[in-house]
Amino acid sequence: MWKCAMLVCLVSNFVGGDRNHVMTDFDRASWLDDQDFKDMIDYSFEGSRCCNIFVEGLMERVDVMFHQFIKLYGHDYTVNNINRRCNAYLLLAEKPRSLINAVKKVPTAIALTEILIIFNSEIEENSLLFNASFYKNANVNLISPTGRWSLSEMFLLPRVFKKVSRNSNMKHNKGIVDLEGRQLQVATFYVPPMSYLSTSENRTVNEVEGEFFSSNDTMEWDGVEVKLFVIMAKHLNFTWMIRKPNGGYRYGRAKNSTWQGGMIGQLFRKEVDLAFGGIWFTYDPYRYVNLSVPWYQVSIHFLVPRPHPIINFWALTTPITLEVWIAVVVTIAMQSLNIWCKARINPKVPSRFKSFSNTLLELIGRLLGSWAPRQTIGLRVQLHLWHFAGLLIVTAYSSSLAARLTTPDYEQRIDTADQFLESNLTWGREGPIPKFDDYFEEQYREKMRERFQTEKSPAQRQKKIDQGNYAIVGKIIRSMFFPENEIRSSDLHNYRVMKESFGKYYVCFATQPWLVLSIDRMMTRLIEHGFANYFLKDVIQRRTSISLREVRIEQDGDNVDGAVPLQLKPLGAGFIVLFLGHAIATIIFYFELRQNNDEKSILRTIMDMKRVPCMSDQSCRLRRARHQTLRKKRTTNQWNVLIPD
Ligand SMILES: *[C@@H]1O[C@H](CO)[C@@H](O)[C@H](O)[C@H]1NC(C)=O
Ligand SMILES: *[C@@H]1O[C@H](CO)[C@@H](O)[C@H](O)[C@H]1NC(C)=O
C-alpha cells in the first residue's frame, strides 16, 4: 500500500474503475510524441509484462501522460499499489518531493527493479532526483520536458545521470556486461576441490582489514570454482582481490535478522562483491544475499571404519547350528543306549556292546566313518543306516566348513544413518561447530549432535582416528570424497565411504545484487558449454590422491579376490580336540610304562627263582607258592609279556 502517498482521488478513482476507458481527448495535450514515448517505455522496461504505476499531481496534466502510457504500454498494471512480481515501476508526478517519496517505496535493493520517472515539469540541475545513491541497485531513466537522462549501470562506479540524446541509450545493460576493469573484492578459502588458495598476507582495503591471497604459485590458483571465476573475470572484464572469510566462520550464521561472520557476512556488510567456495544454495543465505544459479550438487558423506574380518576361534563349530549339534549328540546318546540294552537282552548281539562306553565309542566311530565294521550280528540294518546317516552329516559339515573358512566373515558394515548411530561412532571437525540443521534430517539431528566433538588440532583428530570408532565428515563431489579437514593419506587406509548420504546440496556463488545477473548468465553459459564439468573432471583428476580414491573401493564381501589361506585361529576348535586327545594318550602312556616296569620286575624274580636250585623241601615249597601267585598276577595282566613257566 502506498500509505503516505498523497493521491488525487479523482485520478485514482478514475483509473481504478475502468482501465479500458481511455480519454483520448487528452492525447493532444501531451508533450511527448507517441512513438517517442513507446520507444522509451520499451527500452526502460525491456521484456516486462506488468508494471507498477505511481501517479500524483494536478489531475489534468498527469492524466494526459498516464493515459498515454497505458495506451502505449499494453500490459497489466497496478496503480499506487505494489505488485512485487512486477519489476517495472513508472513514477509520474509534478513535484520532486512526491517523486522522492515514491522512490522510497520502490524495492530498489533488488537489481531487477527498473524505474521510469516522468517528471512533468522543468527539472533543476541540482535536483535531489539526480542523487544516484538514492536508487541503490535499480536501473533508472528520467524524462522531463527539458531533457532525458539515464542512470549509468550499477556495475560501473561512480553511478551518474547521463543526458541521453537517443532513446536507444536508455537501454539498461544486463547479463554479460563490461565492468571496464573494475576491481571486485572477492572472498573464498581453502576448500578442495573448489579452491586451493592458501597463502595470504594481511592488508587493509577500503578501511577493512583482510587476509588477502597473495601467492604466485599456480598450484594454489587452482580449483573448480577458481577456474570458473577466472573465466568470468575475463569475460566480464573485471580485476579482483581475493580475501579469506573473517569472524571465525567460513560461511557465517544468520542471527537476529543480520548475518554474522564468514563470507556471507562479508557480502552482507558489503565488504566484498562476490564469494565462492562450496556455498550451498539454501534458504538461509538466500534471504540475506543474492545467490547465483547453482552449478553442481554435492552430498554430505562420512568415511566410516572398514569392517574387520572376524576370525572366530570356534569357526569349526559354525558350519552347523547349535540345534543341529544338540540333535547329533542326543541321537548318538539314544542310539548307544538302545544298542547297549539290546546287547544285554539278546545273547546273539556281540558281547562288546554290553559295555556302554564301548558302545558309545564305537557308534561315534561308525558315524564318522572311521570304524571298520566287525561282527555286527543282530544289528546289521541298524548300523548300516547309522553309517549312512553319518555319511550325510559329515559331508554336509565338510562342504559348509570349506565354504566358510575360505571366505572370511566380516563385521557388519556401516552403510545407513541408523547403522552409523548404532555403531557408536563419533565425528568432529576443526573450526566452527557445523550447522546441524543443514547437515542432517530432523530425525538424526539431535543424535548426530551428541556424537559431535570439536577438534582443536590435526593431532587430536589423528589420535581419535588411531583409537578407532571415529567417522570422518566430508563431501562427495563427482563420486570422489573430500574431507572437511585435511586427513593424512595413511589414516585413510582403514576407511571406506558410507553408502547413504546425509544431505544433498547445490553449490553456487554468492554476490551483491548488482552482480548477480551477470554471474548468473556467465554461470549458465559455463554449465551449458561444459566448462563446469570439464574443470571438475580435470581438477579432480590432477589433485586427488590415491588414498582418496581408494576409500571408494570395498575390501570386504564380494570384492575379495579368490579364497584366502587358512590361519591358525579359525581351526582353534580342531586343535583343542587334537591336544585333548594327545593329553589323554600321554596319560595312558605313562600308566602303561609304569605297568610294564612292574611286569618286568615280576619276570626277573621268576627267572631268578628258576636259576637258583632250592636247598630244601620247605624252601622249594615256598618258592612254588610264590611262583603261583606271580603267575596268577601275570594272567590277570592284559599285557602280553612272556613269562616262562
Ligand atoms: C537478490 O536478493 C533479494 C533479497 O533476497 C531478492 O529479493 C532479489 O530478487 C534477488 N535478486 C536480485 C537480482 O536482486
Ligand atoms: C576492459 O576494460 C578496460 C578498461 O576500461 C578496457 O580498456 C578494455 O578494452 C576492456 N576489455 C574488453 C575486452 O572489453
Ligand SMILES: *[C@@H]1O[C@H](CO)[C@@H](O)[C@H](O)[C@H]1NC(C)=O
Ligand atoms: C593476519 O591477521 C590475522 C587475524 O586477523 C592473524 O591471525 C594472522 O596471524 C595475521 N597474519 C599475519 C601474517 O600477520
Ligand SMILES: *[C@@H]1O[C@H](CO)[C@@H](O)[C@H](O)[C@H]1NC(C)=O
Ligand atoms: C560408545 O562410545 C563412548 C565413547 O566413544 C564409550 O564411552 C562408550 O562406552 C561406547 N558405548 C558402547 C556401547 O560401545
